[in-house]
Amino acid sequence: MSKKSVIFICTGNSARSQLAEALFRHMAGEQFDVFSAGTAPEPVDPRVFEVLNSRHMSTEHLRSKDLASLSERHFDYAITLCDKARQSCVAQVKAAQILAWDFADPKAKAGTKAFDVVLNELSERIKYFLLFSQKYRAGPEQLGDALSFYKALADDTRLKTLLLIQQQQELCVCELTAALTETQPKISRHLAQLRKAAILQDRRHGQWVFYRLADNLPDWALTVLQLTAENNSDLIADNLSKLNQMGDRPQRAALCS
Template identity: 45%
Template sequence: MKRRVLFVCSANSARSLMAEALLKDMAGDRFEVASAGTEPTHPNPMALQVLEESGIAVAGLHSKRLADLQEESWDYVITLCEKAANECGAVCQPAQQIAWDFPDPALSNRHATFALTLKELKERIGLFTLVHQKETGLKPLEYNPVTVFRAFGDELRLTMLMLIRDQKKLCVYELTKALDVSQPKVSRHLATLKDAGLLETERQGQWVYYYLHPQLPQWVLRVLDETSGGHTKLIEREKERLKAMPDRPVIRFL
């Protein structure tokens, strides 16, 4: 059975909406998620923008009144400001109360502030899901060495992995230019690497970026590190092609 989580802040325009979208994206198979405000307004356009830039769905996100949701049964109520924490303690029993305190990014109205709030929320929600995983006995991703080394065993896939490791994040367009191969071929090999649990994706605007999966175990990371250290020329040519791209997409690291 999915556990039910309600995020609450004052306006339900930025912090709690972003948290709702993040948890749905990160662990929607394990949680039913909603958000509400003690004095709701409407979704902040910049909050929606940074979510979309990270490849997180915003369809259906809207501001809601706490009064309309407080009578429902919740397993966790997570407040994101002191005002919400003071009001929820009395009305959302017997849910487990968790108080987080994030500054309202709307006060600055700057893209960088919203992006930083999204990053910090993602880190905190990642810890929340990890703790819940341990409490409920859910297993983290398992990495079969046969599957991993089979993915490593293709020269093109290994080069792609090492290049992504070096550059942190790359989109398909960048990889086609760096590797000098067709888009369908790049996409096919990326799908194999993602299926093996080696890569994760996020969308920024029209581009989908690939990066090393954050749950990679230490033994896999050590293989990549040793390969990089022992074969420094492996991706030398590909890095030069990336540098030479006149129309390389600009990425925002969140």
């Protein structure tokens, strides 16, 4: 099977995208041709090499490149790592899928700690991406489901909604509104998107509509949510506290398995 191709894009191609290129090649170089580029390239920050070398990752191919120099190449995936690059790269890159990941620029802080943090965060995101990409290869009929699921995780409210529902088994709109401190219309809109993507299903009991993970959600999707919850328990800790403080929660214990 021929290799897929992926390019990481940020403004300067001097830190985040260089870390992503080296890490992705280290993790899946046998499956993907990996590139990086910038919309306004700058010299690679020396701390990139320092952090990668400390983890015994190759820096052989790392150099700053202008995205315009790759304008004739077609990629399977283009992944932007900052909002500015996302806005400007769409017209410059040819890719079957363009994904937006947003990471803080580590160059603004002294030392290498911020670079290590970004590298760790990239590692978790790439693990999920590789899990999805393996499903893509199973056949085109699964592509739409995987993409819908992946897009759901990209939104903060929807991701926390899924993690809360996974932890609680079932939740209604009012409970999610209290836990996430969002308006009812916004929560309902996100729930409708998750239900349309076949990630959630609902049931009505009296005046309440309860939402839970879809019974036919694939094992790989459940695994992604479980890994996310296990490795990011602090992500919804405050939301769970608010939920537990909520008064007059709907009674459903007898109705849930």
